[in-house]
Amino acid sequence: EHAENWKRSDAYFNSFLLKEDPILDATLQNSRNQGLDNIAVSAAQGKLLHLLAKSMQAKRIVEVGLLGGYSTIWLARALPDDGKLITFEIDSHSVKVAGENLNNAGLADKVEIVLGPAAEELPKLKADEPFDLIFIDADKPSNPIYFKEAKRLVRKGGVIIVDNVVRRGKVADPQYQDDPNLQGVRDLVHLIKDDPEVEATTIATVGEKGYDGFLYAVRQ
Ligand code: DHB
Numbered sequence: 487e488h489a490e491n492w493k494r495s496d497a498y499f500n501s502f503l504l505k506e507d508p509i510l511d512a513t514l515q516n517s518r519n520q521g522l523d524n525i526a527v528s529a530a531q532g533k534l535l536h537l538l539a540k541s542m543q544a545k546r547i548v549e550v551g552l553l554g555g556y557s558t559i560w561l562a563r564a565l566p567d568d569g570k571l572i573t574f575e576i577d578s579h580s581v582k583v584a585g586e587n588l589n590n591a592g593l594a595d596k597v598e599i600v601l602g603p604a605a606e607e608l609p610k611l612k613a614d615e616p617f618d619l620i621f622i623d624a625d626k627p628s629n630p631i632y633f634k635e636a637k638r639l640v641r642k643g644g645v646i647i648v649d650n651v652v653r654r655g656k657v658a659d660p661q662y663q664d665d666p667n668l669q670g671v672r673d674l675v676h677l678i679k680d681d682p683e684v685e686a687t688t689i690a691t692v693g694e695k696g697y698d699g700f701l702y703a704v705r706q
C-alpha cells in the first residue's frame with residue numbers, strides 16, 4: 487500500500503494548492519492532545535468539501551459526526567455571513583473539544599452543535615427551511631438512517647456527501663462479511679439503487695489517510 491508514498495503525494499499537492507493554516511493545525515493539535523481519534527478528513531478532502539460548498543453557494547449545511555470540528559471548519563468557512571451549519575455529535579467530550587476549536591476559528595456563531603445520537607436528533611429538525619449540503623461522517627452502521635434523514639432535509643438539487651464508503655476496498659470485498667461498518671455502507675448503496683429521488687456516484691480517494699472515498703448524491 488506504500489502509505490509513505492501517498493502521504494508524500496498529498497503533501498506535494500497541498501504545498502501548491504493549500505495555504506498554511508494555523509487554525510486548522512491548532513484544531514488537529516488540540517484534538518490529538520485531548521485524545522480524539524485521528525480520523526478527521528485529510529486537508530485535501532477538507533478543501534474539496536469547502537470548495538463544493540462554495541461552488542453551490544451553500545447557506546445551510548448539516549453535518550453528522552462533529553468529532554473535533556475539523557471538517558466543520560472547512561465547511562463553515564464556505565458559508566456567507568448569514569449562513570448556518572448544524573452539526574450532530576454523540577460524544578460530549580468531542581463536543582467540548584470541537585467547541586474550543588470552533589471558538590478559536592471564530593465560527594462559533596455560525597455553527598450550532600447538537601449533542602446526542604443523530605438518529606434521534608435529526609428527526610427533530612424541521613425541513614421547512616431546507617439545507618443545501620449535508621455531510622455524513624459518523625458511525626457507519628447508521629448510514630442508511632442518516633441518509634434517509636438527509637434526503638428529508640436537503641433541498642431539491644442539494645447535495646448529500648457520505649465519507650468513508652470505500653474503506654481500502656473492503657466494502658466491495660465479499661471476504662469481509664461480519665463488519666457492521668462495511669455493512670452500513672453496503673446497505674446504503676442498496677437503498678440508493680432503488681431510489682428515484684437521488685442520483686449518486688463515488689469519488690474514491692487516496693492520500694495521507696490511505697484508500698477511501700466519498701459518496702456524492704444529488705437530490706432530484
Ligand atoms: C473511521 C471513521 C471515519 O469517519 C473516518 O473518516 C475514518 C475512519 C473509523 O471509524 O475507523
Ligand code: MG
Nearest residue numbers: 525623649650
Ligand atoms: Mg470519516
